[in-house]
Amino acid sequence: MGNSKQKANLNAAETKTQPPEVVVLRWGHRPLRDVRLTSHVALAARAFGARGFVLSDTVDPKIKETIEKVSISWGGSFSVEMGTPWKKAVNDWKNRGGIVVHLTAYGENIQTSSVLRQLRDAGKDVLVIVGSQKVPREFYSTEVSDFNIAVGNQPHSECAALAVFLDRFFEGKALEKTFENAKMKIIPQERGKKVA
Amino acid sequence: MGNSKQKANLNAAETKTQPPEVVVLRWGHRPLRDVRLTSHVALAARAFGARGFVLSDTVDPKIKETIEKVSISWGGSFSVEMGTPWKKAVNDWKNRGGIVVHLTAYGENIQTSSVLRQLRDAGKDVLVIVGSQKVPREFYSTEVSDFNIAVGNQPHSECAALAVFLDRFFEGKALEKTFENAKMKIIPQERGKKVA
Numbered sequence: 001m002g003n004s005k006q007k008a009n010l011n012a013a014e015t016k017t018q019p020p021e022v023v024v025l026r027w028g029h030r031p032l033r034d035v036r037l038t039s040h041v042a043l044a045a046r047a048f049g050a051r052g053f054v055l056s057d058t059v060d061p062k063i064k065e066t067i068e069k070v071s072i073s074w075g076g077s078f079s080v081e082m083g084t085p086w087k088k089a090v091n092d093w094k095n096r097g098g099i100v101v102h103l104t105a106y107g108e109n110i111q112t113s114s115v116l117r118q119l120r121d122a123g124k125d126v127l128v129i130v131g132s133q134k135v136p137r138e139f140y141s142t143e144v145s146d147f148n149i150a151v152g153n154q155p156h157s158e159c160a161a162l163a164v165f166l167d168r169f170f171e172g173k174a175l176e177k178t179f180e181n182a183k184m185k186i187i188p189q190e191r192g193k194k195v196a
Numbered sequence: 197m198g199n200s201k202q203k204a205n206l207n208a209a210e211t212k213t214q215p216p217e218v219v220v221l222r223w224g225h226r227p228l229r230d231v232r233l234t235s236h237v238a239l240a241a242r243a244f245g246a247r248g249f250v251l252s253d254t255v256d257p258k259i260k261e262t263i264e265k266v267s268i269s270w271g272g273s274f275s276v277e278m279g280t281p282w283k284k285a286v287n288d289w290k291n292r293g294g295i296v297v298h299l300t301a302y303g304e305n306i307q308t309s310s311v312l313r314q315l316r317d318a319g320k321d322v323l324v325i326v327g328s329q330k331v332p333r334e335f336y337s338t339e340v341s342d343f344n345i346a347v348g349n350q351p352h353s354e355c356a357a358l359a360v361f362l363d364r365f366f367e368g369k370a371l372e373k374t375f376e377n378a379k380m381k382i383i384p385q386e387r388g389k390k391v392a
Contacts, residue, residue: 037232040353047352048360070351106382106389111371113384140388152371153382155266156243156359157236163356164244164363172364175307175348186302186349188309192336193302 019170021125023079023093024162025054027086027139028132031062039066040159041130042080046070048166049174050128052079056086075182090127090144098125099146102139103161107148115149116168122146128165130158215366217321219275219289220358221250223282223335224328227258235262236355237326238276242266244362245370246324248275252282271378286323286340294321295342298335299357303344311345312364318342324361326354 024045029038042053042063055063059082071078081089090100099122108115119126129139138144151161166174179185187194220241225234238249238259251259255278267274286296295318304311315322325335334340347357362370375381383390 037236040233040355043350043352044356047348047350048356074350107384108386109371109384111368142387148386150382150384152243153384154239154243154270154375156239157355159236159353159355160240160244160359163353163360167360167363168368172307175305179350186346188303188305188346188349190304190344191338 019173020123022050022166022169023052023054023125023127024050025056025086025089025127025129027056027129027135029055029058029060029063031058031060034132035060035062037159038063041162042067043070044159044163045166046076046078047174048163049170049177050166051077052081054084054089055080055082056084056089059083073182073184075179075185077180086129090129093125093127096125098127100127100129100144101147101149101165102129102131102135102145103151103158103165104131104135104140104148105150105153105155105161106140107150109150109153110165110168111152115147119147119149120169126169128162130162132158215369216319218246218324218362218365219248219250219321220246220324220326221252221282221285222326223252223331225251225254225256225259227254227256230328231256231258233355234259237358238263239266240355240359241362242272242274243370244359245366245373246274246362248277250280250285251276251278252280252285255279269378269380271375271381273376282325286325289321289323292321294323296323296325296340297343297345297361298325298327298331298341299347299354299361300327300331300336300344301346301349301351301357302336303346305346305349306361306364307348311343315343315345316365322365324358326358328354 026038026041045053064080067080110116151164185196187196222234222237241249260276263276306312336344347360381392383392
């Protein structure tokens with residue numbers, strides 16, 4: 001009995017040290033027009049602690065190239081997937097027991113509501129949908145999103161929203177992370193640039 | 197004596213309730229190519245609590261139009277200035293007693309160093325310089341920046357960096373702010389869209 005309790009505690013401790021994984025799904029990307037913005041969204045996803053990126057419903061080799069170049073130079077194992085229909089990505093995620101968050105200015109305010117606490121309490125892996133101005137109505141429904149979260153209820157930027165969402169979700173810890181197998185690494189400094 | 201001390205305390209309390217003001221200076225904008233990204237930077241500045249935006253060294257009516265449209269609909273008194281040479285903007289700011297922060301992946305890590313605490317302890321108004329990949333070397337020097345701050349030491353996005361910097365600087369409070377004279381206001385909801 002004592003032994004199994006000890007084991008259970010160990011398991012609980014193990015679970016605690018492994019924070020949930022986050023994957024970012026970008027919906028509504030238009031090749032050419034959105035290349036830079038979507039690249040910024042993907043790189044922010046990587047830098048702020050997501051483990052992967054899905055560009056839904058379309059393929060854009062430019063984006064893949066940009067992200068992979070960064071990952072090769074700066075390390076880590078950030079995954080990139082393209083062309084998956086958003087419905088399939090969402091359903092697969094849910095079937096594996098994951099939670100779906102839709103970032104939208106119309107959702108529950110991350111600062112003034114308890115939505116982030118609820119999400120973190122769930123303790124599950126999170127697929128974050130980052131759309132553009134006109135997402136399908138379904139994104140707001142229970143069939144797609146478990147939470148509609150607003151990083152403030154003002155219009156601004158999906159890239160800004162994603163970064164702040166991830167920063168708060170991971171409580172800032174992603175910014176301390178070391179990326180494995182990096183060829184380049186910045187040595188933070190008060191002045192100038194230093195890369196090892 | 198007691199009276200003047202009381203007065204001093206009141207003044208201190210008053211100072212405390214007025215957080216420092218932040219203005220964002222965007223350097224290196226290229227008309228056409230950077231319109232969307234710079235718009236996102238400016239709108240993030242507004243939404244995350246800055247009081248104004250300076251597009252240095254260039255004029256782009258498209259940007260001005262986008263920001264002003266948003267301000268008219270969604271309220272507040274966000275200022276937009278264009279074409280000022282960056283050196284003049286920085287010098288004017290310093291002459292008025294303000295602090296200059298340069299956001300750069302090469303700077304001191306906002307998460308692992310004490311740089312944000314130092315900045316907040318200074319209690320002064322802040323000009324945040326948001327550059328692009330190749331900013332002038334001078335930006336890193338004491339003549340320009342009081343602090344070089346890295347929102348993580350990974351390459352990502354100036355828009356993401358700015359949003360997270362402001363979110364942390366204002367301790368999330370900008371997301372609770374009501375924008376005066378708004379024609380439109382989102383009523384946050386679990387599902388769907390509601391605008392008053």
